[in-house]
Amino acid sequence: xxxxxxxxxxxxxxxxxxxxxxxxxxxxxxxxxxxxxxxxxxxxxxxxxxxxxxxxxxxxxxxxxxxxxxxxxxxxxxxxxxxxxxxxxxxxxxxxxxxxxxxxxxxxxxxxxxxxxxxxxxxxxxxxxxxxxxxxxxxxxxxxxxxxxxxxxxxxxxxxxxxxxxxxxxxxxxxxxxxxxxxxxxxxxxxxxxxxxxxxxxxxxxxxxxxxxxxxxxxxxxxxxxxxxxxxxxxxxxxxxxxxx
Ligand code: ADP
Ligand code: MG
Numbered sequence: 001x002x003x004x005x006x007x008x009x010x011x012x013x014x015x016x017x018x019x020x021x022x023x024x025x026x027x028x029x030x031x032x033x034x035x036x037x038x039x040x041x042x043x044x045x046x047x048x049x050x051x052x053x054x055x056x057x058x059x060x061x062x063x064x065x066x067x068x069x070x071x072x073x074x075x076x077x078x079x080x081x082x083x084x085x086x087x088x089x090x091x092x093x094x095x096x097x098x099x100x101x102x103x104x105x106x107x108x109x110x111x112x113x114x115x116x117x118x119x120x121x122x123x124x125x126x127x128x129x130x131x132x133x134x135x136x137x138x139x140x141x142x143x144x145x146x147x148x149x150x151x152x153x154x155x156x157x158x159x160x161x162x163x164x165x166x167x168x169x170x171x172x173x174x175x176x177x178x179x180x181x182x183x184x185x186x187x188x189x190x191x192x193x194x195x196x197x198x199x200x201x202x203x204x205x206x207x208x209x210x211x212x213x214x215x216x217x218x219x220x221x222x223x224x225x226x227x228x229x230x231x232x233x234x235x236x237x238x239x240x241x242x243x244x245x
Pocket of ligand 1: 016042046048050051
């Protein structure tokens with residue numbers, strides 16, 4: 001059997017807060033196979049972000065284990081592209097300097113890093129904006145910049161926490177289609193968090209639906225819609241049938 005990109009095995013987590021315990025995740029197991037796009041769909045506060053933070057080792061589970069490409073996670077790991085729910089572009093840095101940061105950290109010279117960013121700017125629809133500051137960009141552009149930076153951390157495993165949640169409906173649909181195009185270029189394994197049923201079905205190979213807190217998996221659904229996908233599938237019978245589940 002091929003080793004999954006991400007294997008979450010029976011994770012539970014309780015936060016201690018103001019001397020009270022809050023159970024946020026209960027016995028969660030899931031798998032992201034290599035190259036798969038997997039979404040987690042669930043209500044606010046059910047522990048989705050907590051689970052995502054466990055994969056790069058930023059939060060420890062109380063029990064259970066997580067494996068990344070077959071290796072157990074014991075502490076923080078750097079080879080996953082984790083994009084937090086609030087994108088953290090530095091407001092005082094240009095788009096170029098924000099995106100180049102992981103490359104500089106990885107040891108590239110400034111010249112090499114800038115060239116790598118320049119080469120990818122058109123694919124991220126940011127050409128001509130490299131000297132702008134984050135506040136001068138639209139919401140969609142900021143998210144594309146944050147995603148580009150994330151891909152420079154790792155283009156193999158991406159963890160995206162509601163990346164499109166703050167965008168208006170039309171921008172969001174455009175971003176979903178753009179994302180599918182970009183993924184064809186990099187072929188990463190993705191764990192993606194969303195509130196939106198349509199978004200989860202449109203993008204994913206598999207969707208896990210979480211209960212309200214404490215988050216448990218109440219449904220695991222493969223999405224066998226053909227790729228490449230475009231917007232017309234949202235009105236297809238098969239898409240509508242998935243929504244009824
Ligand atoms: P979701 O992403 O599904 O909205 P989160 O994982 O962000 O949920 O949070 C789940 C619950 O855990 C929330 O009620 C939140 O307030 C709480 N929580 C998150 N992080 C911490 C923390 N570091 N300490 C205490 N409570 C936390
Ligand atoms: Mg969250």
